[in-house]
Amino acid sequence: DTEVTQTPKHLVMGMTNKKSLKCEQHMGHRAMYWYKQKAKKPPELMFVYSYEKLSINESVPSRFSPECPNSSLLNLHLHALQPEDSALYLCASSQDGGQGRYEQYFGPGTRLTVT
Amino acid sequence: GQNIDQPTEMTATEGAIVQINCTYQTSGFNGLFWYQQHAGEAPTFLSYNVLDGLEEKGRFSSFLSRSKGYSYLLLKELQMKDSASYLCAVSRRPHMLTFGGGTRLMVKP
Numbered sequence: 001d002t003e004v005t006q007t008p009k010h011l012v013m014g015m016t017n018k019k020s021l022k023c024e025q026h027m028g029h030r031a032m033y034w035y036k037q038k039a040k041k042p043p044e045l046m047f048v049y050s051y052e053k054l055s056i057n058e059s060v061p062s063r064f065s066p067e068c069p070n071s072s073l074l075n076l077h078l079h080a081l082q083p084e085d086s087a088l089y090l091c092a093s094s095q096d097g098g099q100g101r102y103e104q105y106f107g108p109g110t111r112l113t114v115t
Numbered sequence: 116g117q118n119i120d121q122p123t124e125m126t127a128t129e130g131a132i133v134q135i136n137c138t139y140q141t142s143g144f145n146g147l148f149w150y151q152q153h154a155g156e157a158p159t160f161l162s163y164n165v166l167d168g169l170e171e172k173g174r175f176s177s178f179l180s181r182s183k184g185y186s187y188l189l190l191k192e193l194q195m196k197d198s199a200s201y202l203c204a205v206s207r208r209p210h211m212l213t214f215g216g217g218t219r220l221m222v223k224p
Contacts, residue, residue, distance in 0.1 A: 004157075031210055042202055042214035043158065056210060090157060094210070101165070103148060104212065106157035 003027075004107035006091050012113045015081060021110045023074040023091030030096040032074040033104060034066060037088040049074060050096050081114045088112075117141045119215035121203050126221045127193055135188045135218045137203030145206040149177050149188045152217070153199045161188065161201075190220075198222045 004025045013019050023032065031050045035043035048056035049068040063085075065077040074091055088111050092104040118140045127133040139147070146165040150158035162170055164179035164186060176189040190197055203215040 033210070042204075042217050044214075045212060048210045050210060096210075101146065101163050102209070103160040103163055105160070108157050 004091055004093055004105050006089075006107040006110050008110055009108070010111045010113075012115060013078065013081065014115055015083070017081075018077070018079045020078065021076040021089055021091075021112075023076075023107055024072055025093040025105070025107075026072055027093060027105065028071075029093035029105070030071060031094045031102070032068060033092040033094075034064075034074070034076050035090040035092065035106075037090055037109070043090055047076075078112075081112075083114050086112055086114045117205075117207070117213050119203055119205055119213060121201075121215040121218045123216065124219045124221070126223060127190075129193055129195060129222055129224050131193050132189065132191050133193060133220065135190070135201050135203075135220065137186045137188075137215055139184050139186070139203070139205050139215070141205045141207050141213065143207035143211075144181065145208055145211075147177075147179055147186050148204045148206065148212065149175075149186075150202040150204060150214075151199050152202060158202055193222050195222050195224070 007022045034046040037043045046060045047066040052068045063080050067075040088109045090109045091107040094102040094104045120138045149161040152158040162177035169178045174191045179186045200217040200219050202217045204212045
């Protein structure tokens with residue numbers, strides 16, 4: 001099983017709403033990631049969890065709040081977003097191999113529209 | 116700053132060979148990855164290079180020169196389904212991937 005799943009597939013939310021994006025993997029990977037991808041742009045790293053602990057936060061605004069309840073699950077809680085936050089949000093996972101090779105496996109993404 | 120440069124677009128003919136170049140200047144280097152991304156889909160892993168030289172995997176090969184800050188992805192026997200964006204990504208340290216802007220490849224009959 002080399003699959004990363006994400007729900008929902010599409011999400012439309014108002015600027016005052018609170019919503020959550022969910023990500024799951026069953027590959028035994030101990031590193032999980034959130035990326036943001038705008039149209040015709042590359043993915044931009046937002047957060048990294050390693051062994052269920054937040055290890056990298058790329059100066060993401062606090063209206064995005066990540067959570068890693070266990071080694072298979074990753075959530076992204078959204079609150080008071082802006083229209084410019086509309087994008088494809090990608091989750092990824094990888095082995096936590098230190099200096100070794102650790103390709104990231106991406107989920108299909110959640111397409112978020114903020115109105 | 117981090118610079119990872121790729122051509123924006125390329126066009127090639129079905130059955131031909133195409134080479135997509137990537138140059139990088141980054142603080143830290145822990146390997147270089149190539150990903151393929153079809154429109155509206157997630158990126159999928161193609162190759163990884165951490166030592167200089169050529170890595171071959173079927174119709175796809177990737178080359179790295181660390182001293183030159185240069186990599187290329189070589190696609191042979193192009194098929195229509197190879198039309199996609201190809202993303203060069205540098206790992207500056209474990210877990211930290213920085214992507215280039217991507218190269219949109221169009222394969223024509």
